[in-house]
Amino acid sequence: MKPARPLLAAFATLFAVATLSTRAATPPPAPPASQVFYQVFFRSFRDSNGDRIGDLKGLTAKLGYIRQLGATTILLTPLQPSPYYHNYFATAFRAVDPAYGTLDDYFAFVRAAHAQGLKVYLDEEFQYVAEGHPWWRDSICKPHAQYAGYLLWKDRQHCVAQPFLDKAKWLGYDGRDIGIAMVNLENPAVRDYFRDLLLYWADPHGDGSGRDGVDGFRIDHMMDDLDHKGLDTHLFTDFWAPIFQALKARRPTLRILAEQAGWGYGTKWLTDGHVDMVFAFPLRGALVSLDKRTIVKAIRATDAATPAGKQQVVFLENHDVDRYMSEVRGDPAKARAGAAIELMLKGDPLIYYGQELGMRGMQPKNVGKSGGIPLTDAVGIPVREAFRWQADLEAPGSAIWYKGGQWFWKDRYNRSNDGVSLQEEETRPDSLYHWYRRLLALRHARPELRQGSQRILCDDDSAVLCILREDGRRRTLLLVNLGKTEARPRLDPALAAGPAWVDLLDGGKPAPVDAVLRPMQVRIMGTPE
Structure with a gap:
């Protein structure tokens, strides 16, 4: 909150x-x-x-x-x-x-x-505690009660507990008005x-x-x-x-x-x-x-x-x-x-x-309004x-x-x-x-996704988000086209021309890392194991 x-x-x-x-x-x-x-x-x-x-x-x-x-x-x-x-x-x-x-x-x-x-x-x-908690129930107007010092009070007699956000009662979905007090x-x-x-x-x-x-x-x-x-x-x-x-x-x-x-x-x-x-x-x-x-x-x-x-x-x-x-x-x-x-x-x-x-x-969005x-x-x-x-x-x-x-x-x-x-x-x-299951299976299978470093590539005005995760020689590259038209990731030529990349969402088949992506298309490329 x-x-x-x-x-x-x-x-x-x-x-x-x-x-x-x-x-x-x-x-x-x-x-x-x-x-x-x-x-x-x-x-x-x-x-x-x-x-x-x-x-x-x-x-x-x-x-x-x-x-x-x-x-x-x-x-x-x-x-x-x-x-x-x-x-x-x-x-x-x-x-x-x-x-x-x-x-x-x-x-x-x-x-x-x-x-x-x-x-x-x-x-x-x-x-906080809600109305009905024994620290509150057994201490009201009893400043010497065993747990009276466990809550905050507005008065010396301990008859009024210090409320949550200065409102004495809060309405529950079932129609009950319930007090909430601050703990000391x-x-x-x-x-x-x-x-x-x-x-x-x-x-x-x-x-x-x-x-x-x-x-x-x-x-x-x-x-x-x-x-x-x-x-x-x-x-x-x-x-x-x-x-x-x-x-x-x-x-x-x-x-x-x-x-x-x-x-x-x-x-x-x-x-x-x-x-x-x-x-x-x-x-x-x-x-x-x-x-x-x-x-x-x-x-x-x-x-x-x-x-x-x-x-x-x-x-x-x-x-x-x-x-x-x-x-x-x-x-x-x-x-x-x-x-x-x-x-x-x-x-x-x-x-x-x-x-x-x-x-x-x-x-x-219309909470509390007329x-x-x-x-x-x-x-x-x-x-x-x-x-x-x-x-x-x-x-x-x-x-x-x-x-x-x-x-x-x-x-x-x-x-x-x-x-x-x-x-x-x-x-x-x-x-x-099944999309979530595939992504989570990849996360568990690729150490670089669990513990590797993180670099932002394609740091330009294009719409393609490029995130490189690395752990030693292991690499996974996330490519997402967040734009409304087709786009190609603008990657460093040395990265694109480096060791072979495979498409981890397409059975690990060899594929270029700089291929065109459709709007909202996701590609996850990796170096072979």
């Missing part, structure tokens, strides 16, 4: 979204391993018991699908109980929303994922509580083995001065760094991915914040534009902003932004071009569930619709928890038999689903 926006816009973005012992030295950071994230909006992925709500058993049953697609790592949205459907703003932290299953179901899922060679990252947001992150007891909480998820058995533990965390809305209020300050040094130090001491290979507040390049988070990865938000904006100069500028700025040993997570979609297929107005050629650039660039790519099918969805859509957390539902397993949207297993008489069901983007489902696309070799 982006707290610098005006109040209403910030709320829309959020919901379209949402004492350490210092004696142990922090171990050296583990070498970054290439990952392909698959982000699951949990409630919308797969239902196992017929209640239309995605759940842990449903996700566990579909781990094979995620692995076969080519992902290596599952990034989950929060699982903790919350009055909100997206499960940000918790009412309990060391727990699982009962709609999703039990703690036993959760640990069974983690074990099953690891058995398939998949890593698991949990999304954590604990800078400057309280050492709070820091210790969350340190122990994350250690529990990372190492449930407490023996350093990580058995049943997650492999990383996503930190939602990470800030140094929470919401720029001057109430929770110096968080990078005093709150986050000690927690991350404890996690790395216990699990040296565990990784921290931050959603940097403000959605910039994230350099301060990678340096001062001591995280391993941030999201490449500016690059995502450039990829939406499909404009060569904009993309080249964003690639260079992203590379310059990323210290050695740190990573950017490259993405087209997530639970806070519009679906890429809708961004390109349903143009399959543009969807393929965007996917190819994302998956061939330096960084760890992220695929948002259903992106590989071309699922559509855009957040409404005659428009009310300002609730429902504004994010269009980009969080049910994963399309079957051609029939309402087939068993479909997580259409949002079905009903409200606008987000009536105006839903995904419809039965619209061609955008796994069932329909598996049988079409030319489908977007």
